[in-house]
Amino acid sequence: MKLLGALLILIAGTLIGFQQAARFADRPKQIRQLSHSLQRLETEIGYGHTPLPEALLRTAEASSEPVASLFGGTAERLSMADGLTFQQCWEQSIKRGWNETSMKASEQGVLLRLGSTLGISDKEDQMKHLRMALLQLQAEEDAAKDDQRRYEKMWKSLGALLAVLIIILML
């Protein structure tokens, strides 16, 4: 009986450790995806002159989850006639979808700042803001990779080790 309990704790600890490690591994990947999506948006705006709702939908189609729903959600909110500004739609969609991602508050900040400028100025200005957001995301991605190197392996073993510690303490 004791053995079974210990085994359960060990499995749970290991899984928690792996999950934490996966968050560190996913973050740079998702930031990368987000950058690709913003580049896509930049192309739609800068060269295609695509209206923003359509540009967002196309960006969502070209992206994979969970990043896609950030853009798709905004386009969906825009099409509802409830009198919200673009910025409000963008903020709602990002805050709602953020829990599905492994990204942190600093990336969210970059996107929210971008939302206050999208669609309300001329093409050059839009491109400038998008490039700025891309640069900031690049910096976040580097930091996230650093974190990944440092903490991913640690969490993988830490989960199992902590579980062992708990088992020892309980014995």
Add this chain to the structure above:
Amino acid sequence: MLSHVSHLLPLELKRLLEGLPAEVKGSLEEIRIRENRPLEIAYRGGFRFVTPDGTMKLDAIGAVKPSPEQCRKLLERITNYSLYAMEEELRRGYITVSGGHRIGLAGRTILDGGVVRGIRDIGGFNIRIAREVIGAASHLLPKLMDAGRGTIGSTLILAPPQQGKTTLVRDIARMLSYGNSGPLEHLSFPGKKVGIVDERSEIAACVRGIPTFDIGPRTDVMDACPKAEGMMMLLRSMSPEVLVVDEIGRPEDADAIREASHAGVSVVATAHAYDVQDAKGRPELARLIAEGTFAHLVELRRSPDGILHRITNTGSAAQQPSARGKDQTSVFGALGLAGAGRGRAGDT
């Protein structure tokens, strides 16, 4: 008609205007929204300010003042959240939305080498509600037909803004395109190939190249195209029998019209001018009139009873073999708009 444009308005203004009397909503022509200044509506040729409780007053004291946030929402709606895709429109100073409604913009302009590149800090909007009046030209068109050639004689329609010029040419295009049908039974002619150059997207109100107004089955539209180039393109590519253009006045427009009339194509054009005398004060129009390019000059005048028109036949030999003597004018005749009430149009 308020219902045509209410989806563009911010929620608060939409509710307010929807509370106006049905009669006013039905005859609404313009909604003028200026940031932090009184909300104005124009209907039946008059104007009123709107108060927060939905009453209308002639003086501006106590009227609703649209907030900067409401103006921003309005701008986002009319530009489809994409100001960057509207550079051409901002340079011209107006945006045409689905349904042919034109929204004039005023604000601080951006200059680029002395040329206006666009408007920023937009603080004034004028929503002009376009109206399709089927049959608007049914009384006028028979008088413009050239019986010998079986087509319409080249016609220049002159009127100040807001008199229904665009509504009239739209209906002329529609009736010519359909040919002999309905009210024209005594004047039989087959449908004509009509080409419309719609620089401001007001005649046909195209959305993605497809007209949203009924302009007839044989009509081709060059949308959002500069008039002179559009006329030449249509002449070359679509072999029109009648060309319809709005608001001519530049030298290149005149050249294209000459080109068309030499090719045997009838031109129906409009121009801003109070009357024929006024039009002769504009060099390009004066030259076109003197050359006899137009067989008919039509003046429009709006009166409380409806829109009146007066036709002047210039009787040039080239256009009208049965010359009738210059400046033979008839009195203003009522443009009886059957079923259209008093035949106002919210656009020019």
